[in-house]
Amino acid sequence: MNRVASIASNTFREAVRDRVLYNLIGFALLMVAASLLVGQISIGIERNVVINLGLTAVSLFGLVIAVFIGIGLVSKEIDKKTLYTILSRPVRRWEFILGKFGGLVATLVVNTFFMAIGIFAAVFYLARHFQHADAYLLVALYFIILQFVLITALALLFSAFSSPLLSAVFAFALFIIGTFAQDLRGFAALVHGVPGWIAIAAAYVVPNFAALNVISTVAHDQPVAGSLVLYNTLYALLYSAAAVAAAMLIFEHRNLK
Amino acid sequence: MPAIETFALEKTYTVGFWRKRPRCALRPLNLAVEEGEVFGYLGPNGAGKTTTLKLLMGLVYPTAGSAKILGLPVNDPKVKAQIGFLPEQPYFYDYLTARELLQYYAQLSGVDARDRSRRVAAVLERVGLSDVGGVQLRKFSKGMLQRVGIAQAILHDPKLVFLDEPMSGLDPIGRREVRDLMESLKHEGKTIFFSTHILSDAEALCDRVAILHKGELRSIGVIADLTSSVRGKVEVTWQGNVIPPGIRALNAECHQTGEMARAIVAEDQLDSAIDALRRANLKLVSVTPVRATLEDYFVEKLSPAEVAAR
Numbered sequence: 001m002n003r004v005a006s007i008a009s010n011t012f013r014e015a016v017r018d019r020v021l022y023n024l025i026g027f028a029l030l031m032v033a034a035s036l037l038v039g040q041i042s043i044g045i046e047r048n049v050v051i052n053l054g055l056t057a058v059s060l061f062g063l064v065i066a067v068f069i070g071i072g073l074v075s076k077e078i079d080k081k082t083l084y085t086i087l088s089r090p091v092r093r094w095e096f097i098l099g100k101f102g103g104l105v106a107t108l109v110v111n112t113f114f115m116a117i118g119i120f121a122a123v124f125y126l127a128r129h130f131q132h133a134d135a136y137l138l139v140a141l142y143f144i145i146l147q148f149v150l151i152t153a154l155a156l157l158f159s160a161f162s163s164p165l166l167s168a169v170f171a172f173a174l175f176i177i178g179t180f181a182q183d184l185r186g187f188a189a190l191v192h193g194v195p196g197w198i199a200i201a202a203a204y205v206v207p208n209f210a211a212l213n214v215i216s217t218v219a220h221d222q223p224v225a226g227s228l229v230l231y232n233t234l235y236a237l238l239y240s241a242a243a244v245a246a247a248m249l250i251f252e253h254r255n256l257k
Numbered sequence: 258m259p260a261i262e263t264f265a266l267e268k269t270y271t272v273g274f275w276r277k278r279p280r281c282a283l284r285p286l287n288l289a290v291e292e293g294e295v296f297g298y299l300g301p302n303g304a305g306k307t308t309t310l311k312l313l314m315g316l317v318y319p320t321a322g323s324a325k326i327l328g329l330p331v332n333d334p335k336v337k338a339q340i341g342f343l344p345e346q347p348y349f350y351d352y353l354t355a356r357e358l359l360q361y362y363a364q365l366s367g368v369d370a371r372d373r374s375r376r377v378a379a380v381l382e383r384v385g386l387s388d389v390g391g392v393q394l395r396k397f398s399k400g401m402l403q404r405v406g407i408a409q410a411i412l413h414d415p416k417l418v419f420l421d422e423p424m425s426g427l428d429p430i431g432r433r434e435v436r437d438l439m440e441s442l443k444h445e446g447k448t449i450f451f452s453t454h455i456l457s458d459a460e461a462l463c464d465r466v467a468i469l470h471k472g473e474l475r476s477i478g479v480i481a482d483l484t485s486s487v488r489g490k491v492e493v494t495w496q497g498n499v500i501p502p503g504i505r506a507l508n509a510e511c512h513q514t515g516e517m518a519r520a521i522v523a524e525d526q527l528d529s530a531i532d533a534l535r536r537a538n539l540k541l542v543s544v545t546p547v548r549a550t551l552e553d554y555f556v557e558k559l560s561p562a563e564v565a566a567r
Contacts, residue, residue, distance in 0.1 A: 003365055006361060010353075013352070014350060017352035018352070080348040081345075081346075081347060081348055082349060082350060083316075084311075084316055084344040085343075085344065085349075085362065085406075085410075086365060087315065088315075088337065088342035088419075089337055089366050089413075090335075090338045090365075091337075091365050255270075255317040255318060256317060257317065
């Protein structure tokens with residue numbers, strides 16, 4: 001596990017020293033600041049607007065970081081031949097994949113932490129004090145992190161066998177489809193016969209990003225059920241584990257030309 | 258026990274998107290490199306040298322055959338702990354300093370935490386980079402990156418070092434430094450397997466060489482034995498600043514300097530050359546055998562059509 005930790009820590013260091021990351025975080029915080037302005041012209045629902053826009057900015061920018069760093073995790077190392085000097089050491093291919101995944105997830109958690117400070121600062125600025133419902137923001141942020149874990153696992157899976165461009169297209173496409181996963185399940189329930197079975201299979205195979213989006217709920221100061229937290233945690237962890245395991249399996253058999 | 262052994266090791270890639278077709282990168286290769294040997298793996302670009310190294314490093318999987326390093330299968334972690342590898346034209350993480358990079362590789366190689374800093378400092382000193390150990394690699398020149406590459410390959414004190422074109426892209430001083438480093442590794446008893454297309458490097462360093470062309474092993478052996486098999490040439494020198502027609506007729510390589518002239522002819526043309534000088538009333542000064550170089554042997558091993566095609 002030491003080798004996995006070393007690779008994860010190097011991946012984290014690589015991401016942290018990348019200027020693009022700071023630009024994206026800066027832009028997300030700018031969006032949070034902009035939500036304050038929009039909030040001022042939305043009489044009576046300032047808090048709702050600030051939370052909605054702020055969390056959406058965190059989610060979207062985090063997603064962009066996860067996909068764009070995630071798809072390059074493997075391909076960049078092959079292109080630059082840095083992978084050759086790693087795999088010629090006593091490092092197994094699955095350890096490399098797991099380390100890369102761990103490093104990027106750690107990066108995203110730290111990013112989300114800093115962006116979350118921005119949102120809490122904005123919320124505090126509006127009311128000049130914190131209230132009990134602000135704690136619900138933590139649940140929304142936790143679900144956003146689960147989304148990042150899922151999308152990182154998928155980006156890593158695609159990058160284990162395809163080009164960075166295709167991997168980005170696949171990952172974004174799955175995110176968009178997954179955002180409408182509930183609608184897809186509703187549609188599947190209406191179709192019968194073989195097409196119905198196919199629709200149900202497709203609806204359950206795509207990652208359910210919709211279930212992980214509680215931004216609107218917390219923006220209306222509504223609590224999130226404990227059972228949803230548990231189910232979403234299990235779902236995201238199992239789905240990500242399956243995607244990372246598939247990435248490891250594909251990478252294990254890949255010729256590194 | 259040989260340090261490296263391959264048993265009909267073969268690699269065929271599939272190329273093309275719609276119409277997939279096989280492209281043979283390495284034909285069945287049987288090779289044995291002894292421990293402590295400096296082994297040169299020679300061939301023109303595209304001969305299959307890098308493919309062989311990737312197969313030995315476990316980066317690509319063979320289509321058929323197998324290989325062993327230090328008596329174990331190539332992917333065994335025990336093997337990986339005892340080898341160092343420098344890829345061709347290496348490129349490392351831009352955002353790390355040379356010291357950080359080597360610390361990272363030391364961790365991955367399982368170097369003891371207490372010993373890491375000392376090892377990193379020693380290897381930086383050895384490759385002449387101790388002054389710039391704290392500089393980020395994006396500020397390094399190509400030659401400095403090559404030295405970092407060598408440093409990471411020998412950092413964990415491996416028994417066996419694989420170097421893919423280690424002199425590639427280096428200036429004459431850099432090449433000399435790498436050559437000296439390889440000689441010092443040899444004196445430490447390390448086995449060195451290095452690929453190159455620069456024959457003078459191989460001639461200066463190797464105990465044995467193998468010549469590969471179009472994925473096929475053309476010959477293997479000690480350089481002196483290989484070059485002795487090359488058809489001999491002699492240099493004929495005579496007095497007088499004239500090239501007689503009889504010498505020209507031999508298609509010899511001729512040179513004129515001051516009052517002397519010389520021609521390099523094949524051994525079996527020597528009598529004809531001397532006859533030609535006699536007919537032209539020119540005074541023979543000397544006949545000297547010309548030592549065949551690895552380059553002569555290399556060119557001879559590639560068929561004339563292949564040489565012309567290059």
